[in-house]
Amino acid sequence: MEEIGCLAIIRIRLDTYSTKERHVATYILENPRDAVDPSIEELAEKIGVSVSTLFRFVRKLGYEGYQQFRIALATQTLSPRDTWYESPEAGIDEKSAVAVVFRTSIAALEATLAGLDTTLLEKVAASIVSASRVIFLGLGGSNCVAQDAWHKLIRTGIPCEAPVDFHMQLMTASQLSPGSLVVLFSHTGSNTDTYALVDEARLSGATIVVVTSQPKSPLARKADIVIVSRTPHVSFVSEAWSARIAQLAIVDSIYVLVMERLGDKGARQLDAMRKSIARRRL
Numbered sequence: 428m429e430e431i432g433c434l435a436i437i438r439i440r441l442d443t444y445s446t447k448e449r450h451v452a453t454y455i456l457e458n459p460r461d462a463v464d465p466s467i468e469e470l471a472e473k474i475g476v477s478v479s480t481l482f483r484f485v486r487k488l489g490y491e492g493y494q495q496f497r498i499a500l501a502t503q504t505l506s507p508r509d510t511w512y513e514s515p516e517a518g519i520d521e522k523s524a525v526a527v528v529f530r531t532s533i534a535a536l537e538a539t540l541a542g543l544d545t546t547l548l549e550k551v552a553a554s555i556v557s558a559s560r561v562i563f564l565g566l567g568g569s570n571c572v573a574q575d576a577w578h579k580l581i582r583t584g585i586p587c588e589a590p591v592d593f594h595m596q597l598m599t600a601s602q603l604s605p606g607s608l609v610v611l612f613s614h615t616g617s618n619t620d621t622y623a624l625v626d627e628a629r630l631s632g633a634t635i636v637v638v639t640s641q642p643k644s645p646l647a648r649k650a651d652i653v654i655v656s657r658t659p660h661v662s663f664v665s666e667a668w669s670a671r672i673a674q675l676a677i678v679d680s681i682y683v684l685v686m687e688r689l690g691d692k693g694a695r696q697l698d699a700m701r702k703s704i705a706r707r708r709l
Contacts, residue, residue: 543655556689580685600628609624612674614671617645638677658670
């Protein structure tokens with residue numbers, strides 16, 4: 428038996444919804460493509476309802492969370508190739524595909540730079556230098572960014588680490604203390620496991636920095652400092668590559684600001700690291 432799509436379910440149940448729910452349903456039915464990309468906070472604001480109303484509507488449709496609903500809606504409204512391209516460009520072929528990837532990444536870097544609050548970056552750099560312990564966290568593709576941050580900052584001489592496994596991250600967060608700093612990377616800011624990491628770190632008294640593309644996400648609201656990476660097209664695709672590129676640039680910027688603060692001490696640490704690596708080269 429063919430599975431009934433989410434739009435069909437909404438139409439079938441339209442007369443059973445409350446006034447607010449019917450308002451949500453009508454918007455989605457009339458603008459299905461426009462309802463795919465926004466985060467739950469952005470879509471709720473666009474429709475004119477609360478986030479809780481939109482979440483209850485999604486749950487009534489049978490989805491456990493908003494992300495599942497977005498994927499189901501995207502399956503009905505987007506072509507298959509739209510689910511792997513971040514940029515909605517038409518006429519993409521094998522030759523132009525590479526150019527689309529590069530243009531999207533460049534646009535993400537430019538958008539992130541234009542909207543970046545450098546005073547917050549300076550604040551993060553100062554917090555890293557003064558912290559008793561620095562932990563970089565992230566799940567899935569975001570852990571690749573966390574690993575890169577560790578790779579950069581380990582050469583400063585500042586005690587830092589970046590566990591890979593989720594349970595190891597959770598255990599590490601539970602062992603922090605006041606004076607510790609957590610820098611957590613998340614493109615969507617909507618993964619419940621990342622909430623658990625932040626909550627555990629908060630119980631330990633650590634300061635929380637979140638780097639995300641969704642400044643209105645529940646995860647961002649839990650942070651002491653939010654650094655925003657921007658993508659040219661907010662997509663339901665959680666593994667958006669341009670967000671990763673922008674966040675890597677943010678990591679590099681923080682590293683440079685930390686080194687500026689460390690001065691001669693940082694230069695000595697960097698020199699020691701370089702000599703260590705140089706001895707292994709032919």
